[in-house]
Amino acid sequence: MSYLELKNATKHFGKLAALEDIDLRVEEGEILGIVGPNGSGKTTLINIVSGYYRPTRGEIFFNGKKISGLRPDQIAARGIIRTFQSNVLYEGATVVESMLISSYQQYRTNHWQSFFETRAWKDENERVVGRVIELIKLLDLLNDTFLPAEGLSHGYQRMLGIAMAMIAKPSLLLLDEPTTGMNHEEAMFVVDKIKKISEQGVTVILIEHNMKVLLDVATRVVVLNFGNKIAEGRPEEVMNQQEVIEAYLGTETI
Amino acid sequence: MPPVGIWIDGLIQSCIYMTMAFGMVLVFSILGILNWTHGQFYMLGAFVVYYAVTAAGIPFPISILISAVVIGGLGILVEKFIIERVSVPSAQGALYVTVATIALIFFFEGTASMLFGMQDKGLAMVLPGVLNLGSFSVSYQKIAVVIFTLVIMITMYIVLNHTKVGLAIRAAAQEPVAASLYGVSVERLSLIVMGIGCALAAMAGSIMAPLYVVNPFIGGIPMIMSLLAIVIGGLGSLTGAIVGGIILGFLNSVVAYHLSYFSEVVLFLLVIIILLVRPQGLFGASLK
Amino acid sequence: MKKWYSRATILAIVTLLGMSGIALGQPTVIKVGLPTVLSGPAAPWGQIGMDPYLAWIELFNKEGFKVGGKTYNFKLVTVDDKNTPEGGAAAAKQLIFGDGCKFLAGHWSWNFPAVAAVSNQAKVIFLTRTGNEAVPGGVYDPKKQPYTVFANPSHDQFISDLFALVEAFPNYKKIGILDCTIGKGIGWDYVEAELKKAGVRYHMEWFPFGTQDFTPYITRFKEAGSDIVYVAGWVGESMMFAKQRWAMGYKEMRVGHSGPFVDVNMYNAVCGLDAAQGFIGQYWANWDFNKTKVNPKYIAMCQEVMKIVSQKHGKPFAYSGWIGWGPSHLLILAQAMEKAGTVDDPEVIMKAIRGGTFDTTTGKWTMSGAKTYGSPVVFGTPSALSMIKGDKEVYLSEHPMKPLP
């Protein structure tokens, strides 16, 4: 029984089949890369895992428990946290505020304790705030801490997205194209951070367009095309398979 | 089965709610805001026609156009100088617009009371007379209402389907960025739409002026009614507004005929039920 | 030398006396608070009365009234009550504690409990109308609210209006009564009981607030077979009713409202000339009363006021409703104070009001001490009706309400 398991998960939008009978196993601690041309269903995969959509057919298991059909917050409560393809932020909140909002799952004390500011809450809060600062440092957002999030540059907004996902206490992190719109240095910086994250014992599913990034970071790669899994395996070998190259050249010409 | 008179009455009611609701939903679909001042534009439109006819002696149909133009212009001013400046690009943006437009209700009613006085005014001298059809009879004014509404609706249909602006509006209603494909900037589009919406309200008020009294406070009820109409039909759906208007119009008179004053309770309960069963309204696009 | 002194002193004394004499000659002003509606849809009814009230008070103050050899004048202080109980209470507080009014007058019935609560606590005499409260079964309690004077009995007024209507059209089929749901209340049970007692054939309907189109209600009345529809007070609504019944071809159905005509031209403008003909309304022009005897002095005053206001407005002023409200209230107050011989002891003044008879602009009113309504104060009112002919209103009929035992 593997960590995350999709059993012929399928998602249809009306006639269009975004995902067709995907079987997928993710082992604990690995960094699984998912590649594929646009509209190949990568994001839909993340959406059904994170509960944004309900799969039309098929089941999803996490730690051996069925999670398909649960609400997003229930799934998040089990430690599956996702980021979004576009920069989805808390509009109007500053960086640190966004981090504090996202730190929701860090707390074990309940609302009453925080309402009456009990000792336990105070200690925990300090711990969490410490963690927040630490992450802000880790992702090098320190000098923007008190700026409104939407005032940041694109790259930093991506970083903030990852930071918010990290503070939300993930055990499985779904990153949806974290390096889109970044130049090579920034991308490499992100890759570096992703490695750090997985060193902290977080399983990562990484959707990526950028082959270099994948080869660099992923331990295993799954290739999707038109909602079907067309290849799976170690990055290097997958990249040399014929249909993968076709699929890719295909998209490049489009 | 209610007598013919009730059905005619229902038709008249539907006409007014339809015209009002259409303007309102048009504004909503582009600006994404409910214009709570819509009813006051209705009221002002009625006043413009009243003075055009009584003071200036302009024939009724022309003065309808005049009031449409005047109030449409007023609407554009409101959009440009108040709504546009008040709205905040954020989750709560609509809130400030709501408050501003609600404040404008007080403002316009107060202004009208000071300018025109609060006494009821009437336009009964327009198209007097009654057409007797044996078992029942219809006044020429009611016939005029139906005809004018048909004209307005057909014009709107043509505008929306066969003009560049209309197509841009319909595109923007689906997908805001799409408007630019027609080379129309969203800012200009929202001005145009606000103008059209308010002009529709004004025309509704004008064609109703001969039927009812004209005073600074006639705006409230049509406003609430058209609000319910577009909610029933589905926010942002043009067909929905028309259908909702027709439903409410007939429902109002038929229920009132059977249950007299319980009609208002029935109305609100109906709205609540519809929204709970089908939150996006009858024709609205699904919420997610 | 001494002479000079004595003369000086005499002079001084004389001047002093003279001055004090002048001082005595000066009338003292008594403020009467009027919580009325200055804003919102009901404002026209607050508005239209104000000019004649003020003009009338001006005339009245020329001689004022004498209590204990001193002359007193009235001054009207108005505050917007927004036509809601809250506004009424706030206005009453403002008038009593802010402007130091010793008396309140005003007639918007649904404010009466809120206002009365304030005024009674402050021992301020409050003249109002019975509204929906001071009727059998109402909450009015003369012990809790000893300073409330019901100077207008709303529902008995309505009843005797209907009697006057019946006298005017003896062979009516059925009288239709229409009122807004916000007027609903125990008062109507009382009205219906009285009508049943008198054997009046009637049919009642309610319309929700803000109704503009009365076709359903007209149809209901038609099916109930009523040929006269009498609307309770709602002028705009009754005009639309009249217009729409005409548009539906029910030309023989008579329409009226239990309120005075505001301005006949308005009715013609809203209903259309032909539809407005024969419209029935209350009539307070005391110079036309047949059955009610009115003090000629007051008739003269009222006609004078009509002239003054017409000049002020620059067009003939026809609204006679004010005669029934403000002046009579103030006259009751003045005469009660004269009788009581004091202007500031509410108990004594109330004693004078109870059971007294007062000469007002609409005839002699007996404030019988009877237990009716559980109120200490009741009086008779002339229920005169008039009818629109052309652009004039003409006297129709009259049924003076008997002073209740």
Place this chain on the structure above:
Amino acid sequence: MMPFLDYKNVVPKTVIGLLVALIVILPVFTTNVITLSIFISSGIWAIAAMGFTLVLRTGQFSLGQGAFMALGGYTSAILTVKLGMPFWPSFFLAGIVSGIVALLVGSVVLRVGGTYFSIITLALAEVVRIIAQQWEPVTRGTRGLITSPPDPIVLGGLEINFATSTVPYFYFTVCLVAITALIFWQIGESRLGRSFAGIALNPVLAEHQGMHLMRYRVIAFTVAGVFTGFAGCLYAHFLTVITPYMLGLWQSIQIMIMSIVGGISSLAGGPIIGAILLYTFGIYLSRLEIYGIQQLLFGAAVVLVLLFLPKGTGLVDLWERFWRKVVWREEEYEPDTPDD
């Protein structure tokens, strides 16, 4: 935008304490009924406005808050008048009843967010009004229920009598406002406040980070309902009458306007400032004997506030700015959001 930094972080507590103290010792200077009544009524409205702001913090805005005031008012009025219960228990019952209703309504209606929610609450408020109007035997229709002032409290020697003077009402209102303000403040500061901000600023993101939208929306709506109910009860007993007129759409709108004009950046300060200023303004307007000018000026004032205050802020933020700029001499970060 909705910074959930409360201005207590900026303004030293001592200053706020002084202001509160000033209000508390007001009756020493004047026991004038009008002055006190203005403060009492604005206090009542302030509580309702705070409730609105709390609901707003979760991104929903309710056009039915007036109905909860009405529920509170009618509950305690019916309990005291019809069932002859003493005031104090019925006061708490009023809050509880309107809280329960809020819970039930909220857990059904809040599924439908946004504009739909506003309109459903509007419709519900109308239905409540119509029921209050038509249910003659219980609510006495439009005549309303005549309530009696709270029964006198005897503390050792002195007797606090609500019937004879306004001062007890004043202190009672001050206490109620203070308690509400403290509780809401604390909510704003605690984790609840963060979650509210989260689901308001971006429901989808918040949900994917483990916050259950419905839960927090319902919590906010219910808490608001409870306190609005208290306010309504106090309102009914202070005015000594409650009628359907007091719970129309306009009451809800008044609450909303007070909250927005006061400023929603502060859960407690904004509503209080908005309520006091707008209510006093209304009282002043009611003295003008020019027909229609009341609405004109009121509407104009609100629009001007919205136009000339920085986007998304209310009067309370001026106060905050005053402290940041003048007292602390901070130079403030102006977010470079495009102004077009």
